[in-house]
Amino acid sequence: MSDGQLTRAWPDDGLTRVPYWLYQDETNYRAELRRIFEGPTWSFVCLEADLPQPGDFRTTFVGEMPVIVVRAADGAIRAFENRCAHRGALISLDDGGTAKHFQCVYHAWTYDLEGNLTGIAFEKGSNGRGGMPSSFSKGAHGPRKLRTTTLRGLVFASLCAEAPAMEDYLGPEILGRINRVLRKPIQVLGRFVQVLPNNWKLYVENVKDTYHASLLHAFFGTFRITRLTQGGGVLVSPDGGHHTSYTIDRADDRTSAAYREQGIRSERVGYRLADPRLLESVDEFGDGIQLQILTVFPGFVLQQIQNCLAVRQVLPKGPESMELHWTYFGFADDAPEMHARRLRQLNLVGPAGYVSMEDGCVGGFVRRGAAAAADEVSVVNMGGEGTESAETRATEASVRGFWKAYRRYMDQ
């Protein structure tokens, strides 16, 4: 895979006009894998709760690089490329499990839990003949190792020595918003994969785009889970790459006619739930924030919608395809009522979510709509041209922030 020569250019230095070739170009996509996913960024790889004991492992991806994430004998979490040092085959063929060591099926080369090559089948040959040269050093061969860091039960990995410490990577505001939700040991409730027919950036932009939420997702607007007329805002990290949007219910929104007056489809007057328990929520974080969506560049999402909690991992799969890996969770000390509430509220999210199923198809709508428009541009102008945090969600500042960080990593 070559870094390649980028032959296309942005129309200008600003962040309000984004050309569509960015979602289509194969050369640019390959450069993203190198410069962003394998560059000085942190990629979410799993939860600590996925690896409770030494030897517990999961396989996943950083960009398109297959990786094994494992809790080593010393309790530390390690990550290394899921690629045998011999011929490049996958070392592990499982989604996860428990291992004492890893052995490639192809020629039985063996690795310890830290990814060190420890054994070579017939290293000394057979009957005194064959085998590896005596000069061959196992220590000098092995899959690439990734750095790992944990944050409140989240595990991130980076292939790049220059990725800053996680606290510096995120900045204090985003860090505080992660700490707000992840205060207690996590209990995984389920995992699903959603295959989306679009470039990975269209999904990341969609998550950062707080403007669309109550317009596309009628359920949000109708049930006042989030509306642009409620309290809240958008926090954008100084480098632009990470964001948090949040909504606080306000009494005056209950009588606001702003949606109705603009004829917005997403407010359905008279639409009521037959079983209102779906939206019976508890202010478990004690701050009145009923929705918080947080992204970490390049492809991690932490979501709190009422009592419905999930992390999402964005995995690129070619210029026009991606996977979204959902992990639904609660807390290990959830009382039975809270457990049942989370299971009901998980109807809101995921591939069949009342407020998220549309996000599965809008990226495809953009891909199809802009199929012949490589050199045309999309308009990202709500709230001006900057990337500053704002006390409103009628802004695309966090989308522009994404492009600010993106252009820096891509040197575009």
Place this chain on the structure above:
Amino acid sequence: MTADPSARLTRLNAEYARALDDDRLEDWPAFFTDPCLYSITSVDNHRQGLPAGLMYADSRGMLQDRVAALREANIYERQSYRHLVGLPAILGDKDGTLLAETPFLVVRIMRDGRMDLFATGRYLDHVMEDSGDFKLRERIVVCDSNRIDTLLAIPL
């Protein structure tokens, strides 16, 4: 349980599939008791005992809300399913509740004519007599794959 529960469940499944495939979603909640349990999960989650569903309803009202959201709130391209439902295996009878497992296959047809094998799996059912009819006390839809293409709108 009255005689021939297998035939009665086969008939229930045929009517259930017709309701979904003929876009008579409003008829779908009536196949369940109230309360009930309807959940769509994957074989991996099911094997690991992870309880979350892609859709999850523990009352007939929640099933009605799912239908209302599809009609009133959610946006998705026009699509339909063709269910092929296999023969039920009767696994037991517990306190008047029939335990059964039935395989299914669903083809999704998009508005532009594209057809895909969208889901396969099995229904794990608790079926009981309710006012003279067979009703689903519980239907856990265990999909063989944990991957969903684009979105899951219509129930399985």
